[in-house]
């Protein structure tokens with residue numbers, strides 16, 4: 695019985711604190727000349743709140759980010775090098791913080807700059823073709839350690855009324871990112887030998903930025919889709935007039 699009471703109090707506390715949106719570190723005024731700095735604080739407290747997931751908004755814990763598949767092709771022809779990465783699990787994105795906000799509240803546009811100290815990725819990997827004069831057909835495990843990840847996210851919303859409150863509907867989202875330092879490699883290669891493994895590791899590390907660039911269009915598309923879904927949930931649950939006031 696005591697336990698039930700404690701649970702009920704706990705639930706009550708959670709529901710009140712989310713319904714009045716204290717999860718934002720306070721509202722921001724449209725009239726405030728430093729509204730972007732206010733939004734920066736508010737968005738960061740929201741990110742902090744959402745890290746562990748928010749079931750009441752249909753938001754799952756943000757770690758890990760899972761990407762089903764990405765592929766790259768370098769060179770053309772039958773011997774061009776191709777690699778496919780599956781079941782990519784990336785961790786560390788929840789440690790990202792927003793470092794800058796630029797908003798245009800007239801047109802409901804926002805540009806956020808984010809920084810993450812470190813992201814790790816693991817994936818299954820298959821490749822074919824020729825790399826550094828070595829036939830690189832086979833598969834194995836991929837690992838990547840990314841330091842100094844910077845991202846820019848732009849989004850535009852459109853206001854609408856629901857139950858007497860103003861909400862934003864997500865109309866457009868774009869993102870881009872860069873990584874300061876990349877270390878990566880492959881291991882546990884099947885049907886392979888030490889020469890191929892060494893060649894692959896040499897190649898991937900000396901060409902890490904090139905490989906990332908090659909992968910970027912697909913990666914950006916996938917991440918933008920995930921982020922749109924995430925942001926859409928948030929915007930549906932938190933009225934716009936809860937974070938911006940006149």
Ligand SMILES: *[C@@H]1O[C@H](CO)[C@@H](O)[C@H](O)[C@H]1NC(C)=O
Pocket residue numbers: 757785786787788789
């Ligand atoms: C986030 O950063 C902390 C402190 O550096 C670290 O201990 C933790 O492992 C990081 N979390 C993830 C998921 O990488």
